[in-house]
Amino acid sequence: MEKPVRKLWPGRALRSILRVPLFLNGIFLAAVLCGSGSGVTPALGGNGRLQALRIDGSFDPDSNLLNATAKLSFIGPAGMQQLWLANELQLHWVRGGAMTVLPFTSETGLFAVQCPPGNELELSYSGRLPSRPDPFAADTPRGKAVIDDCRFLSYIADYYPHPQLDFASMEMSMRIPSGWNCLGSGTLRSVQPEADGNIYSFSNPQAKGMSLVCGRFRPLGQVAAVVPLRLHGWDGFDYRRYYSDAEMARLLSFYSERFGPLGVPELNILFRRGKNFGGISYSGLIVLNIDESWDRLQPRTRPDPQCGSLLALDDVWSDLLSHEVSHQWWGGLVSWETAADHWITEGLATYSSLLYLKERRGEKAFARVRRRFHDDVKRYAGRGVTVDGGKLKLLHRDIQVYQALVYMKPALMFAALADTIGEAELCRRLRDFLTECRCRNVGTIELLSRLSAGDEELRLQLEAWICERGLPKGL
Numbered sequence: 277m278e279k280p281v282r283k284l285w286p287g288r289a290l291r292s293i294l295r296v297p298l299f300l301n302g303i304f305l306a307a308v309l310c311g312s313g314s315g316v317t318p319a320l321g322g323n324g325r326l327q328a329l330r331i332d333g334s335f336d337p338d339s340n341l342l343n344a345t346a347k348l349s350f351i352g353p354a355g356m357q358q359l360w361l362a363n364e365l366q367l368h369w370v371r372g373g374a375m376t377v378l379p380f381t382s383e384t385g386l387f388a389v390q391c392p393p394g395n396e397l398e399l400s401y402s403g404r405l406p407s408r409p410d411p412f413a414a415d416t417p418r419g420k421a422v423i424d425d426c427r428f429l430s431y432i433a434d435y436y437p438h439p440q441l442d443f444a445s446m447e448m449s450m451r452i453p454s455g456w457n458c459l460g461s462g463t464l465r466s467v468q469p470e471a472d473g474n475i476y477s478f479s480n481p482q483a484k485g486m487s488l489v490c491g492r493f494r495p496l497g498q499v500a501a502v503v504p505l506r507l508h509g510w511d512g513f514d515y516r517r518y519y520s521d522a523e524m525a526r527l528l529s530f531y532s533e534r535f536g537p538l539g540v541p542e543l544n545i546l547f548r549r550g551k552n553f554g555g556i557s558y559s560g561l562i563v564l565n566i567d568e569s570w571d572r573l574q575p576r577t578r579p580d581p582q583c584g585s586l587l588a589l590d591d592v593w594s595d596l597l598s599h600e601v602s603h604q605w606w607g608g609l610v611s612w613e614t615a616a617d618h619w620i621t622e623g624l625a626t627y628s629s630l631l632y633l634k635e636r637r638g639e640k641a642f643a644r645v646r647r648r649f650h651d652d653v654k655r656y657a658g659r660g661v662t663v664d665g666g667k668l669k670l671l672h673r674d675i676q677v678y679q680a681l682v683y684m685k686p687a688l689m690f691a692a693l694a695d696t697i698g699e700a701e702l703c704r705r706l707r708d709f710l711t712e713c714r715c716r717n718v719g720t721i722e723l724l725s726r727l728s729a730g731d732e733e734l735r736l737q738l739e740a741w742i743c744e745r746g747l748p749k750g751l
């Protein structure tokens with residue numbers, strides 16, 4: 277029934293530069309979370325697309341040991357599948373018989389499996405995951421990263437076998453040792469106490485992946501909002517010094533009114549101690565770095581809230597929250613197709629933050645930040661094009677080039693489009709986009725076509741913003 281599978285790849289994982297960044301990454305981060313090769317390598321001829329993924333296993337955050345089985349269900353016959361799995365993880369068996377296992381390369385964790393007949397593939401695997409750099413530590417000066425110890429099992433780290441990065445139904449049950457808490461993408465269905473830990477079960481009817489965050493945090497409270505919020509953080513943390521319940525509820529209502537309902541039963545927010553300003557957003561789960569010294573310091577002695585980031589708008593805490601929460605729509609409900617389309621989620625998240633800034637602080641503040649965006653983008657607009665995406669980080673070694681071209685320039689394009697067709701009409705087109713493309717990956721040309729609604733001249737103008745150097749004057 278089950279055939280052993282030989283070790284597929286020796287050595288340490290080298291992440292390919294073709295791997296694309298996480299669909300949701302930090303606002304103030306240079307976070308280089310290398311992702312899987314979605315869109316990099318075409319699927320092997322005509323096989324079924326992933327429909328559902330179920331993972332059962334255990335993870336020890338102290339040792340990074342992972343032991344799990346994954347069941348993948350495909351739409352149509354599974355046939356030959358190429359799967360991603362971290363190099364450090366050893367496949368043990370493939371139920372029904374792995375007729376062929378072909379490691380494509382020793383570097384990327386990509387391999388092929390000839391699946392048993394039918395629509396399903398079940399694999400057992402285990403290993404010690406490398407202690408990857410904390411996603412929030414990328415820009416933290418040495419010695420400043422005094423942060424809560426969290427373990428991130430991000431789906432882009434390939435901690436379970438998956439083909440490409442597509443939306444699918446996700447279910448996960450993971451045993452975590454006592455003393456650790458766990459949050460995951462989607463909804464926490466149950467916590468089942470066991471002798472040596474707890475089994476956390478999560479589900480998400482449609483998500484681009486399943487991620488987990490383990491830490492020594494605890495529930496802090498709940499906020500009644502259009503999407504109910506569950507808040508988590510370190511013992512003794514008073515989140516209301518940073519965010520009022522009313523502000524968080526207002527933000528959720530604001531986005532829901534403009535972009536449509538999120539359609540999730542709840543949203544978890546984890547506040548985590550960290551000296552750098554950043555956040556990360558998974559479907560149904562947001563992690564925010566909080567500098568706990570902030571509210572104890574006088575304004576003059578506080579660290580620079582922008583931390584060299586061009587993306588801080590007006591109020592660092594509000595900007596951080598509004599950016600990451602908007603990713604629940606832009607990234608959570610629709611996502612990018614390839615690395616070149618990464619601007620879609622970041623540009624829309626940045627524009628969403630601008631809209632919320634206008635709501636909160638008024639037209640003048642909006643106009644002031646928009647002018648500053650314009651000046652910053654103009655400074656970098658000759659260095660590349662928006663569809664260069666994450667390559668800009670590698671080419672220029674300057675996070676500001678990346679922020680200006682992938683986050684801010686598209687946000688300016690959306691603002692210019694709102695000038696032309698009206699903000700209400702733009703939001704209507706964005707709502708339609710979310711409705712019609714819900715739970716799928718979208719490319720640049722498709723989004724621009726939808727936004728221009730059949731106006732070919734407008735579409736070409738939008739394309740110039742995204743695909744050409746320089747800063748257009750408007751639309």
Ligand SMILES: [Zn+2]
Nearest residue numbers: 301302622625
């Ligand atoms: Zn972002």
